[in-house]
Amino acid sequence: MKKNNEVELFGLCLVLGIGTVVAGGDGVQVLGYGLSTLGASMLGFSLINNANPYNNLFRALKLEINDRVPKFLERKETNYGYCLTFRLLAGMSTDDFEKKKLAIEQHLNRKIEITYNNWRIFIKVYEKQLEELIPYEFSKCKGILEFNIGKVLGDKTLNLDLEKAVHLLIAGETGSGKSTLVRSIITNIVLSRRKVSLHLIDLKNGAEFNLFRKSNIVKTFSRNIDEAEVVLENLIEEVNKRYDLFFENDVVDIREYNKLKNIKKLDYQICIIDEFADLQNEKGSISSVEVLAAKARACGVHLIISTQRPDSKILNGRIKANIPCVIGLKTMNSLNSRIIIDEDGLEKLRGRGHGLLRYGNLTEFQSMFLEVVKARELIKHTYIEKEIKREVKEEIGKLDNLDFIKDLGVDIDDSN
């Protein structure tokens, strides 16, 4: 028979002393005094916990087992809204809640996030919506290849560590905000001043990446397929050389290698391809990207590729298996969303930098807004640095004896 805790408790209050019953909204709250409180607590009842305002919701959503629903433990006010804590029932999992996420959001009329820890389900309820315009701001992150890509609900910044993720795929329809996002990522890398080299492949005649061309960390800049081919082949060769070096030196990755004494440290290299589907028709290039994605894992060579064509031939199994970190921006329909992030959702985004990051979990975020003019302003000092470096190298090239430069610790092989 179905049990009703509120009725039971009400009866208990009547038996044990004076009780006040307050009825309202989603449930019945019982406030007991004197003997009733004492009696109830002696019998192990928590009066507050019985006033579960979410009982009806859980029952309606069939989040129940044998007529019992997850026990409401507390509501805590937070800077993003509030957090509700429930005790999970045996036989129930976080997945059961995730499946009902949309219904809970619509009931509360708020975005939520569901997490789990030690038999407790936490539902974070966001009072504020995700901002639609987040102006670009550079923030230095801990990791060598870690950068801020935007903000998540609750106004927290979202960082992505490319060293851990290895490669990144960005996909979304035209106007979804790909170029703006890639621009802010490259600007972050340039401003972070880490020992990183960039290879930019921009088959739209160089229009998207042109502003970075003269930057000091840009090693190669390709505007057509032939140039791109050469860069990709050189990178595959570089990856092979690096693995040979690791093998000879008994190390497993670039981090370990760079800690060795008396070696020339390896730099991190990132190849960024705007509209990588354009490489498809030319024999070899797509497979070079696939080979690179598969091979370059721990050797400091990384890929960031973007496409506006969610085509399963382009985003094929090999690419997806080797690039598990994906940023999905707005798509036309749910089919395209499934090709990109393996589930629906991207078709519901509003565009203009509103995205879902698939890296294990799915995280909704808004990317930072950075216009070309502002990006140029922020990085233009690096053009001058590149020019000075080039002039210094030319001067060095005129010298016969370079030993004194080596003694000064200047890296004359560095082609940056």
Ligand SMILES: Nc1ncnc2c1ncn2[C@@H]1O[C@H](COP(=O)(O)OP(=O)(O)OP(=O)(O)O)[C@@H](O)[C@H]1O
């Ligand atoms: N993070 C953002 N915040 C606010 N507006 C944005 C953001 N990102 C992009 N937009 C706006 O959305 C529009 C499209 O942006 P963008 O050119 O980056 O998209 P795209 O996906 O690269 O499109 P295309 O493939 O046609 O170049 C622009 O008007 C831009 O100002």
